Amino acid sequence: MSIEIKDIIKPENLVYQKSSLLTDRVMHYCPGCSHGVVNRLIAEVIEELGIQNETIGVTPVGCSVLLYNYIDVDWHEAAHGRAPAVGTGIKRLRPDRYVFTYQGDGDLAAIGTAETIHACNRGENIVMIFINNGIYGMTGGQMAPTTLQGMNTSTSPFGRDLARDGNPLKMTEIVAQLPGTCYVTRQAVHTAAAVRKTKKALFKAFENQKLNKGTSFVEVVSTCSSGWKLTPVQSNKWMEENMFPYYPLGDLKDK
Amino acid sequence: MKGNEAIAEAAIRCGVDGYFGYPITPQSEIMETLMLLRPWETTGMVVLQAESEIASINMVYGGAGCGKKVMTTSSSPGVSLMQEGLTYLAGAELPCVVVNVVRGGPGLGTIQPAQSDYFQSTKGGGHGDYNLIVLAPSSVQEMADFVELAFDLAFKYRNPAMILTDGMIGQMMEKVEMKPFKPRWTNEEIEQLSPWSTTGKSAARERNIITSVELDPLAFETFNKKLQAKYRKMEQEEVRFETFECDDAEYLLVAYGSSARICQKSVQLLRAKGIKAGLLRPITLFPFPTKQIAELAGQVKGILSVELSAGQMVEDVRLAVNGKVKVEHYGRMGGMVHSPEEVVEALEKKIIGG
Numbered sequence: 001m002s003i004e005i006k007d008i009i010k011p012e013n014l015v016y017q018k019s020s021l022l023t024d025r026v027m028h029y030c031p032g033c034s035h036g037v038v039n040r041l042i043a044e045v046i047e048e049l050g051i052q053n054e055t056i057g058v059t060p061v062g063c064s065v066l067l068y069n070y071i072d073v074d075w076h077e078a079a080h081g082r083a084p085a086v087g088t089g090i091k092r093l094r095p096d097r098y099v100f101t102y103q104g105d106g107d108l109a110a111i112g113t114a115e116t117i118h119a120c121n122r123g124e125n126i127v128m129i130f131i132n133n134g135i136y137g138m139t140g141g142q143m144a145p146t147t148l149q150g151m152n153t154s155t156s157p158f159g160r161d162l163a164r165d166g167n168p169l170k171m172t173e174i175v176a177q178l179p180g181t182c183y184v185t186r187q188a189v190h191t192a193a194a195v196r197k198t199k200k201a202l203f204k205a206f207e208n209q210k211l212n213k214g215t216s217f218v219e220v221v222s223t224c225s226s227g228w229k230l231t232p233v234q235s236n237k238w239m240e241e242n243m244f245p246y247y248p249l250g251d252l253k254d255k
Numbered sequence: 256m257k258g259n260e261a262i263a264e265a266a267i268r269c270g271v272d273g274y275f276g277y278p279i280t281p282q283s284e285i286m287e288t289l290m291l292l293r294p295w296e297t298t299g300m301v302v303l304q305a306e307s308e309i310a311s312i313n314m315v316y317g318g319a320g321c322g323k324k325v326m327t328t329s330s331s332p333g334v335s336l337m338q339e340g341l342t343y344l345a346g347a348e349l350p351c352v353v354v355n356v357v358r359g360g361p362g363l364g365t366i367q368p369a370q371s372d373y374f375q376s377t378k379g380g381g382h383g384d385y386n387l388i389v390l391a392p393s394s395v396q397e398m399a400d401f402v403e404l405a406f407d408l409a410f411k412y413r414n415p416a417m418i419l420t421d422g423m424i425g426q427m428m429e430k431v432e433m434k435p436f437k438p439r440w441t442n443e444e445i446e447q448l449s450p451w452s453t454t455g456k457s458a459a460r461e462r463n464i465i466t467s468v469e470l471d472p473l474a475f476e477t478f479n480k481k482l483q484a485k486y487r488k489m490e491q492e493e494v495r496f497e498t499f500e501c502d503d504a505e506y507l508l509v510a511y512g513s514s515a516r517i518c519q520k521s522v523q524l525l526r527a528k529g530i531k532a533g534l535l536r537p538i539t540l541f542p543f544p545t546k547q548i549a550e551l552a553g554q555v556k557g558i559l560s561v562e563l564s565a566g567q568m569v570e571d572v573r574l575a576v577n578g579k580v581k582v583e584h585y586g587r588m589g590g591m592v593h594s595p596e597e598v599v600e601a602l603e604k605k606i607i608g609g
Contacts, residue, residue, distance in 0.1 A: 053455045056321070068464045074453035076320045077466035079343050082313035085305070089317025089325065090453070092301045093273050094442075097455055115313070118306035 019043040021052055025069045032232025034222030035064055035131060037189040038198070042102070042129070043071045045202045055098040056090050058083040060112075062104035063137040081112025084119030087126045098209055100127035106136045109145040109171040116171065123180025123214035127205040130171065130217065133224040134243065141227035145169040148246055153227070168246060172219040176252040182213035184253040188221045188244075190236040204254075213255075221247050258392075258424040261399040261431050262328065262354055263288035266300070269403035270439040272323035273301040275314035277333060280366040281422035282356035285328045298439055308333040312340030312353070319349040320465035322445035322452030324406055328354035330422075331372050332363060334380075341415055342381030345482075346467025348451075350409035352402065353387075354418040356425040359563075359590035367590025368422035368513060373567035376419045377541045384479055386486045388416040388493070389540040391511040395429035397538075403434070408493060410448075412485055419540060421563065423513040423592065486542075495538035496547055500526065504533030506606060507551050508598065509572050510561040511537045514586070518561050520595035525602065532602065540568070548575035557581045557606035561598055564588060581606060 021043040029035045046055050052073055059067045061080035068075035078086040083101035091099040108116050108130050119126070135153055136142040142155040146168050150159040160168070176184040183205055187198040198220060205216035221243050223235035230238055256264070263285045266274060276286045286304060294300035301318075305311040311327045318325035329337060334355045344351055355376060359369035376389050388408045390401045398420060405416040446454050456462045469475040500522050501507070510518040515536040525532035535551060537544050552558065557580050560569035566584035573582045585601035587593045593601075 053457055056453045056455065058317070065468060068462075068466065072456065072462050074456045074462050075464045075466070076317060076453060077347075077464065077468055078316070079313065079339055082309065082316075082340070085310040085313035086317035086320075088303075088305075088310075089273070089275065089314035089319075090321055091317075092303060092314070093318040093323045093325070094321050094454075096442075114306055115310055118310065 019047045021047045021072045023070055023072055027070060028066060029063065030226045032223055032225035032235050033063070034133065034189050034220060037195060038129070038131060038220050038222070039067060039070050041189070041195065041199045041202055042100070045199060045206055046071070046073060049203070049206055051098050051206070054096070055100070056094065058087045058090070058099070058101040060101070060103040060107040062107050064102055064104065064131065065138070067102055081107050081110070082115055083107065084112065084115040084124070084128065088119055088122070088124050091124055091126050095125070098206060100129060100206070102129045103131070104137070105130070105132045105134065105144045105146040109169050117175065117178070120175040120178045120215045120217065121180045125209055125212050125214060127209055128215060128217045130219040131222050132219055132247065133222040133227065134168070135224050135227040137224045137227050148242055170247070172217065172252060175217050181215045181217055181253060182255050183208050183216040185217070185251045186219040186221060186247060186249050188239070188249055190223065190239060219247070221249065256395065256431055257284060257426060257428050258395045258398040258420065259284035259356065259426070260288045261395050262402055262418070263292065264433060265399040265402040266326060267292060267294040267298055268434055268436050269406060270298065270324060270437040271300055271326055271406070272439055273303070273318045273325040275303050275305050275311040275318070275325070275327050277305050277308045277311050277329065279330045279333045281358060281425050282328050282330050282354070285354070298436070300439070308336040309340065312337040312344070315351045316340055316344055316347070316349065319344065319351040320347070320453050322449035322454060324440070326352040326354070328356065330356045330358045331360050334372065334375070338375070338381035341387065342379070342383050342385060343467050344415045345385035345387065346383065347465050348413040349415065349465065350406070350413055351415050352405045352409060352418065353415060354420065357419065357421040359588065365590035366422065368563060368592060369588065369590055370421060370512060370514060370563035370586070371565070371567065371588065372419065373540065373562065373564060376417055377543070377571070385482060386541050388412065388414055388489065389419050390416065391419050391538060391540050392424060393512050393515045393536065395424065395427060395431050398424060399431050399433060412489060414485065419512070421513050490542040493539060494542045494544050494547070496544040497536045497538060499534040499536070501533035501535060501551060503531055504551070504554065505531040505556050506533070506602060507555045507558045508532060508534045508561055508602070509537070509548065509558060509568070510534065511540060511568070513592070514561050514563055517593060517595050518598055521598035521602070524595055524599050530607070543571050543575070545571070545575040548572055549577065552576040552579040555580060559598070559602045559606050560584045561593070561601070562586045563592060581609065583609070
């Protein structure tokens, strides 16, 4: 007896489906970009925790500025770098709501450094998600605070020069030192196993908020195929070989 | 009590949900008073000292987006830092109240009173085409009363409102009659009153998005037209002003806030000298009492705009008068305050004799 396709497509055989929180909007991200995967994981975590009606997100300025088009929760679009302050305002006035911010490296680690450090230092009971791809994606591939030494960008066309540009900033290591953070981790989404780990980290971060533990900070070392001028596959390899040694994955703090 | 203290007391009483601020002279008493009064133990109002004025105004953006009554206060250099936040608040159509207890500029300037932030306050201040609702108190009583009025207008129009005052009114002590306590809105009331706010997406509605970004230029022009229509409506319906001795006036002084108090005395001095002078005090600086000044321009021989600045409001007075009569500016700068006699002399020299 042969099995036909109609015998396989049955509800009981379903092993995976799109989160009901993900809208039908076509994502604007480039092929190979990590944002789409992280967006999807956030939607899944919020759905699985059953907190859609209690969640307020804050989007940044950067490639993920339009994130509010993709996940079906209430949103604030913040000014560049100010998401942690906006998140503070929301959480202080609605402590009964889950609040998370989503920022890139330029937003969180350059223009918004003060807001990031002080929100973490106050131990704002929010989740901060930090997408670190070492480049300004939306504006066309300029040097970021996290751009690696020697890395070519449109504003460091001959490579990041430490004498001129300073060192790539390890924001996650900095916030891990602050008593206000309860959970600080660095993850990636370049393999199926890494995606599962990142999802677990996001679960823990949102659950910490429920327990009122303080700031949970989840960095996701990410790819930017367009900015790096590599194919998606090359990008993943380049990230493993170059980003991970400087930005090692794993938990920095879990209390 | 002091003008600054009146702001703090009135904020608690009118049911404000949150205050975010950063210390700066001459208005630090506002946050100090709030911290001493501990409203989080009584009304539940949140009071938080932020790391900067930039953070304060963005905390306001967060709270305001949730439909809460939130405010911040600062003085000129701090308010300059808030301009980014204010244009986002205006662009996202969020109600909030910002108090600017003005000090002399430019730069770090002085801690003495001035009115040199008129342009910044009434013409937008940040990038883009927008206006704040601007109220100018001239007494400690008005400092208290305008907190609630500013919130009422801010929510009516979904627009940031500013109380533009200065170090003189902020530091001055006068008797104040406080209004009784009003309860803060419950979260359920906010869902009814502000259905646009981010209260958590319920199954009954689409998700709410607080944003000022629109990449389609035609859609964004349409949005800008909607904003402009709102400002025109304010000009039709919300102009507030006060006149003093204007019925038979031959010469008109136009002044707001602390300068208007001084000019009231100048009018008395002028009348004692046999010069029929009157005073128009704009209470709303945006919307500006253009029509009322234009009407008086048909009656008087000349107008002196008196402001603690190099001459900012005088431009709006001239636009209102439209060349009908002579309009000049007089004012001290950099924290210096003119005396009633100096104003009398200026009117005599610049308008009557000029």
